[in-house]
Amino acid sequence: xxxxxxxxxxxxxxxxxxxxxxxxxxxxxxxxxxxxxxxxxxxxxxxxxxxxxxxxxxxxxxxxxxxxxxxxxxxxxxxxxxxxxxxxxxxxxxxxxxxxxxxxxxxxxxxxxxxxxxxxxxxxxxxxxxxxxxxxxxxxxxxxxxxxxxxxxxxxxxxxxxxxxxxxxxxxxxxxxxxxxxxxxxxxxxxxxxxxxxxxxxxxxxxxxxxxxxxxxxxxxxxxxxxxxxxxxxxxxxxxxxxxxxxxxxxxxxxxxxxxxxxxxxxxxxxxxxxxxxxxxxxxxxxxxxxxxxxxxxxxxxxxxxxxxxxxxxxxxxxxxxxxxxxxxxxxx
Ligand code: COA
Ligand code: ZN
Numbered sequence: 322x323x324x325x326x327x328x329x330x331x332x333x334x335x336x337x338x339x340x341x342x343x344x345x346x347x348x349x350x351x352x353x354x355x356x357x358x359x360x361x362x363x364x365x366x367x368x369x370x371x372x373x374x375x376x377x378x379x380x381x382x383x384x385x386x387x388x389x390x391x392x393x394x395x396x397x398x399x400x401x402x403x404x405x406x407x408x409x410x411x412x413x414x415x416x417x418x419x420x421x422x423x424x425x426x427x428x429x430x431x432x433x434x435x436x437x438x439x440x441x442x443x444x445x446x447x448x449x450x451x452x453x454x455x456x457x458x459x460x461x462x463x464x465x466x467x468x469x470x471x472x473x474x475x476x477x478x479x480x481x482x483x484x485x486x487x488x489x490x491x492x493x494x495x496x497x498x499x500x501x502x503x504x505x506x507x508x509x510x511x512x513x514x515x516x517x518x519x520x521x522x523x524x525x526x527x528x529x530x531x532x533x534x535x536x537x538x539x540x541x542x543x544x545x546x547x548x549x550x551x552x553x554x555x556x557x558x559x560x561x562x563x564x565x566x567x568x569x570x571x572x573x574x575x576x577x578x579x580x581x582x583x584x585x586x587x588x589x590x591x592x593x594x595x596x597x598x599x600x601x602x603x604x605x606x607x608x609x610x611x612x613x614x615x616x617x618x619x620x621x622x623x624x625x626x627x628x629x630x631x632x633x634x635x636x637x638x639x640x641x642x643x644x645x646x647x648x649x650x651x652x653x654x
Contacts, residue, residue: 323546325585331551332581332588333367333527334360334574336602337388338403340559341381342372343568344606350384352605354391356598360556361395363594365574369422369553372403373412379563389416401461405436410450413458420459422497423447427481428470431501435465435564444487451491461495462488463529468498468505468513471566478513485521495525497553500540502568503533507543514547529553530572531560532611537572538580552577556595557602557610573612575599579619592619 337357341348353371360368370392376383385402394400401420402413413421425443426432432440447462454460466473467481481498488496498517500510510528517526528544528551530537541552558573575595578588592614599615 322542325581327585327587329550330545330581330586330588331366332574332578332590333369333399333401333551333553334365334556335369335529335553335571336360336556336559336574338369338372338382339553339561339571340555340557341606342379343561343563344381344559346607347381347383348605350387350391353384353388356556356601356605357388357392359594359598361393361398362591363598364588364590365398366551366589367399367401367420369401369403370418372405373409373416374403374405385412386416389418399459403463404450406438406446407449407453410453414454418458420461420495421450421454422461422463423450423493424463424465426465426470426501427476427484428466428473430472431466431470431565434472435562440484447488447493448491451493459495460493461497461527462493463497463499465499465501465562466565468500468509469502471502471504471568478516481513482516482520485517485524489521489524494523495527496521497527497529499529499553500531501562502565503531503536505530505540506536507539510540510543511547514544514549518548525551527551527553531569532558532572533567533569538576541572541577541580554578557599557612557615559602559606559610570611573599573614575612575614579614583620 337353357370371385371388372382373385399419401422402418403422403424404410404413405424410421429440451460469476526549528549530540554574554577555571556574558570560571561568578590578592581588596615599612602610
């Protein structure tokens, strides 16, 4: 494991896009805006605030323009939106996004299921979008199912590298490698991320993991080992693609920040602020959310010792505990 030594990592929250897109309830625009404004104050590097998709495909994000018009943009925070096609790009540019997050899949079947386009059709639109966005917004390409597809199964590293080559030829210098349905394992992540970074040193990579099989944080560490310093994550661990069977939540933002900070990395994020925002989520989406640190509190949390330890004779009993088990971490009140 590399030494942290205060190294800066960049955390990018996707809860309002990847999270809300799969929720059956429509979170009111005002609540989305309040959440984004809270996230803006928490020190995140980037927030994906919505998607400019067909409102028939993603009704939960049908208010994209209103959200972008109403948020308070904080200097130093990038505001991104997912864009599937040229029409989405025009809408996103009209709403003055900082970054257009293009999306296509490494697998043909998921591309067809998600976007109703072949990969070649998506690539052709990317080319037009890059030209349209030049000078107006940054362009990031998110490659879904880069680590495996729920329809087509394994995706060869070579196929991913070939698609990255197509992006690079278009001049795209920001790419997100997405594990859409949480099938990646840490050995695979380290291998593919290292190969991608070595082949395309000019590209700024983001790692985007879903925790569907409990490998999310381990995969984030594997990406970190491969030299990735940007991570997508979702407040409370919400998330999932409605067009990928079995998809579930992203790596949880506050859990990821908590782990990195505990290891000595600098995320620039106010963990307590994130936890406060995350605790508001169940009321917005109508169910519990998967995040763990929001429930347990950070590892630095201390609880008052049991009241019984303060009673007469308690110190005596404590001494006995320590004599029996010298490793006991009971501490006197
Ligand atoms: N924004 C708003 N409306 C759009 C649009 C966009 N970016 N792109 C297409 N539409 C509209 C069309 O105007 C048309 O509307 P109409 O039925 O009222 O005439 C309708 O959507 C269908 O258009 P079409 O070009 O035939 O698109 P499609 O039905 O083949 O759908 C996508 C293609 C990409 C627009 C759609 O599949 C989509 O938005 N998918 C989103 C996928 C997603 O976000 N997945 C989760 C994230 S990975
Ligand atoms: Zn995702």
